[in-house]
Amino acid sequence: MSGVDHxxxxxxxxxxxxxxxxxxxxxxxxxxxxxxxxxxxxxxVIFGLYFIAYLAFRARxxxxxxxxxxxxxxxxxxxxxLVLLISSWLMAQAVLAARSGDLGPSLRRIYGAAGCGILFxxxxxxxxxxxxxxxxxxxxxxxxxxxxxxxxxxxxxxVIGLITLGAVAFRLRTRSRSSAKVVEQGAxxxxxxxxxxxxxxxxxxxxx
Numbered sequence: 001m002s003g004v005d006h007x008x009x010x011x012x013x014x015x016x017x018x019x020x021x022x023x024x025x026x027x028x029x030x031x032x033x034x035x036x037x038x039x040x041x042x043x044x045v046i047f048g049l050y051f052i053a054y055l056a057f058r059a060r061x062x063x064x065x066x067x068x069x070x071x072x073x074x075x076x077x078x079x080x081x082l083v084l085l086i087s088s089w090l091m092a093q094a095v096l097a098a099r100s101g102d103l104g105p106s107l108r109r110i111y112g113a114a115g116c117g118i119l120f121x122x123x124x125x126x127x128x129x130x131x132x133x134x135x136x137x138x139x140x141x142x143x144x145x146x147x148x149x150x151x152x153x154x155x156x157x158x159v160i161g162l163i164t165l166g167a168v169a170f171r172l173r174t175r176s177r178s179s180a181k182v183v184e185q186g187a188x189x190x191x192x193x194x195x196x197x198x199x200x201x202x203x204x205x206x207x208x
Contacts, residue, residue, distance in 0.1 A: 036185050040192045043157070047196055050153070051203060054146045061142070066208055068143035071136055076127045077205040080120050081198060087116030088194040091187040098172070098183040106183060107172045113190060114165045117158055120197075124155055150200050154193070161193045 058065045090113040097106035128148075131137075138148045168186035172179050 036188050040188060043192060044196075047153075047199075050150060051199065054150065054203065057142050057146065064141060065143045068136075068141055068147075069205070069208070071131070071134070072147070072205055073127055073130070074205050076123055077201050080123050081201045083116045083120050083123070084194040084197050087113040087120075088191055090116070091190045095180070095183050095187050098180040103172050103179055106179075107169055110165055110169050110172070110183070110186070114162055114169075117162045117165070117190075121155065121158055124151065147204055150204060154196055154200060157193050157196065161190050164189050 090109045094106045094109035094113065097103070097109065128151075131144075136144050138145050164186050168182050171182045
């Protein structure tokens with residue numbers, strides 16, 4: 001024995017620091033739980049079938065679909081797309097903050113994302129009102145039938161998303177140790193809602 005205690009190297013491969021605290025390691029994982037992803041992927045399949053049906057009917061009368069598309073307000077559609085993209089960014093930032101233990105900033109970003117969701121609903125309802133006032137209803141033609149169906153089902157998902165974000169915010173206010181995972185759950189659903197709208201906007205508003 002030399003009289004000097006033998007120091008074992010760090011398990012992470014770094015140099016010994018002389019402290020008993022383990023070196024934190026970063027682990028990557030898929031946000032959300034398996035149950036949430038099962039729900040999200042199932043929803044994506046259902047919307048995929050809606051999109052296939054829309055494109056199939058559109059192929060039968062492209063001219064009518066193009067003419068009907070001209071009566072949609074692309075400006076509102078674009079603003080709503082921008083609103084949801086901002087909300088998606090805020091949720092991503094909320095996840096990062098929650099993982100770092102900064103629950104206050106995470107909570108504020110969730111509130112911001114929810115505010116964007118509410119703004120989206122108000123803009124969409126206003127757009128529907130204008131179209132109905134102009135005489136374009138679900139009975140006008142196949143295009144508007146699909147338009148109200150797709151945007152209506154999506155709007156329902158936005159409402160469910162807002163309820164989900166409210167539940168996440170409540171959990172965050174309790175300072176639960178599982179707060180980061182809860183925020184990831186909410187963000188996973190909210191990103192799906194945003195992604196579906198981008199597809200709807202592209203197909204229904206833009207594709208000619």
